[in-house]
Amino acid sequence: MEWPTFALSLQLAVTTCAVLIVLAIPLGRWLAWNAGPWKGWIEALVALPLVLPPTVLGYYLLVTFGQGTALGQFFSDVLGMPLVFTFEGLLLASVLVNIPFAVQPIQRAFEAIPREVREAGWCSGLSMMRTFRVIELPLAKPGIITALALTFAHTLGEFGVVLMVGGNIPGETRTLSIAIYDRVQSFETGAAGTMALILLVVSFAAIAIVYRQNKSHNDRYV
Amino acid sequence: MTKYWRICAAALGLVLSFGAPQSASAEPPLIAAAASLRSVMPVLVGAFQSSGGGTVRPSFGASGTLARQITHGAPFDVFLSADESYVRGLVDSGFGVDRGAVYALGRLVLIAPQTGTVSIEAGLPGLAAAIETKAIDRIAIANPNHAPYGVAAKQALAAVGLWDATRNIRVIGENVAQATQFALSGPKHVGLVAASMIETPALKGMIRFQSIAADLHDPIRHRMLLLDSNASVAVAFYDFMSSNEAAQILKAYGFSAPSGAS
Numbered sequence: 001m002e003w004p005t006f007a008l009s010l011q012l013a014v015t016t017c018a019v020l021i022v023l024a025i026p027l028g029r030w031l032a033w034n035a036g037p038w039k040g041w042i043e044a045l046v047a048l049p050l051v052l053p054p055t056v057l058g059y060y061l062l063v064t065f066g067q068g069t070a071l072g073q074f075f076s077d078v079l080g081m082p083l084v085f086t087f088e089g090l091l092l093a094s095v096l097v098n099i100p101f102a103v104q105p106i107q108r109a110f111e112a113i114p115r116e117v118r119e120a121g122w123c124s125g126l127s128m129m130r131t132f133r134v135i136e137l138p139l140a141k142p143g144i145i146t147a148l149a150l151t152f153a154h155t156l157g158e159f160g161v162v163l164m165v166g167g168n169i170p171g172e173t174r175t176l177s178i179a180i181y182d183r184v185q186s187f188e189t190g191a192a193g194t195m196a197l198i199l200l201v202v203s204f205a206a207i208a209i210v211y212r213q214n215k216s217h218n219d220r221y222v
Numbered sequence: 223m224t225k226y227w228r229i230c231a232a233a234l235g236l237v238l239s240f241g242a243p244q245s246a247s248a249e250p251p252l253i254a255a256a257a258s259l260r261s262v263m264p265v266l267v268g269a270f271q272s273s274g275g276g277t278v279r280p281s282f283g284a285s286g287t288l289a290r291q292i293t294h295g296a297p298f299d300v301f302l303s304a305d306e307s308y309v310r311g312l313v314d315s316g317f318g319v320d321r322g323a324v325y326a327l328g329r330l331v332l333i334a335p336q337t338g339t340v341s342i343e344a345g346l347p348g349l350a351a352a353i354e355t356k357a358i359d360r361i362a363i364a365n366p367n368h369a370p371y372g373v374a375a376k377q378a379l380a381a382v383g384l385w386d387a388t389r390n391i392r393v394i395g396e397n398v399a400q401a402t403q404f405a406l407s408g409p410k411h412v413g414l415v416a417a418s419m420i421e422t423p424a425l426k427g428m429i430r431f432q433s434i435a436a437d438l439h440d441p442i443r444h445r446m447l448l449l450d451s452n453a454s455v456a457v458a459f460y461d462f463m464s465s466n467e468a469a470q471i472l473k474a475y476g477f478s479a480p481s482g483a484s
Contacts, residue, residue, distance in 0.1 A: 168283065
């Protein structure tokens with residue numbers, strides 16, 4: 001078992017969740033209630049990574065951020081961190097790939113909150129912010145947890161983009177799913193099996209959290 | 223309610239306690255190694271370590287894939303290619319501290335699973351009849367677009383007039399290690415791979431092999447390139463690869479020593 005690889009995968013998954021939750025709550029809420037005539041287009045853009053082959057995204061990331069491109073030069077010269085074949089690049093790719101997994105459940109959760117409930121909050125003298133915190137957020141919580149669980153599990157399992165923009169660099173970009181592929185090519189079936197089992201268990205746990213969460217929420221409110 | 227947040231906080235703490243990945247320079251140098259070196263690399267690294275050289279981190283792939291990663295800025299310190307063209311390409315694009323050096327000559331072999339049904343004793347030309355009668359259902363080679371042993375396999379098949387005949391039964395591995403894996407995954411499979419692959423410890427007793435006449439393909443000259451002269455361990459490893467000790471190890475794993483000037 002490669003512990004640094006496991007740690008790297010966990011770290012990528014947690015950081016991706018952290019970045020996406022900050023983006024997805026405002027975006028999901030806005031899409032649920034405030035998006036104007038562009039809503040359909042923006043929703044399509046959010047859903048795009050679901051249907052896009054990971055290699056297409058990987059290709060665009062490579063030609064956009066690779067060394068020798070203007071943006072790639074900017075990141076490595078000005079910010080001191082090249083984006084391809086680094087953890088930061090992997091994080092960027094991972095955030096992009098997981099946008100639909102994070103935004104869609106949160107959007108659905110906000111859509112399910114009746115307008116009157118919010119208005120009741122405002123009528124009771126609560127500010128917009130406070131209504132958001134004490135009324136909307138708790139009601140949207142199942143969606144948020146679903147988003148986190150899906151993003152977490154999906155990041156651990158992502159393969160195509162990671163291989164293309166991350167390469168297979170130990171301690172830097174070799175995630176669990178890449179390590180399995182690598183070990184199989186070295187004919188180390190045992191090591192690959194251990195890592196595959198870990199991914200299986202973690203993925204099942206994440207999906208189980210989603211379904212349990214939805215069930216208990218429905219038991220309470222529906 | 224708060225249970226979830228507590229679990230999240232605990233998970234976050236756990237992950238952060240591992241620490242962020244450190245900068246590449248603080249860690250052992252990264253070696254981009256051709257897939258044909260998979261079996262020998264642990265031995266080379268072990269010998270380098272016990273000679274007091276320090277530790278290195280190999281990452282394997284098809285030579286062409288690795289070269290592409292290097293041009294895109296992958297943080298490799300040494301590139302151990304399985305041919306010369308990719309090293310030349312990198313040198314022409316301004317990579318490397320010099321023009322590199324040939325560290326080994328590779329050989330192509332015909333392999334079949336030990337328990338397979340295809341007879342390979344007659345070598346490559348002997349496969350024609352088996353292909354005709356469908357006694358072979360897959361022939362695995364590495365991708366000729368970016369794997370040097372794939373190029374050699376393509377040349378060898380063409381030289382015996384079997385390139386077109388194998389069109390529908392060829393399976394293409396991303397690199398020569400994957401091609402080996404494909405070759406061993408069915409009773410009627412064969413493969414054209416690096417001789418070093420048959421020395422893989424996990425494959426002992428699982429492979430039959432037959433050598434291939436060297437004049438059926440261009441010589442497979444493994445060239446290496448030092449990419450970062452500031453990484454002292456990397457420089458030492460690069461020098462080690464030209465040493466007698468490394469040559470002996472490479473020889474035991476199916477490579478031969480480069481002859482003459484590199």
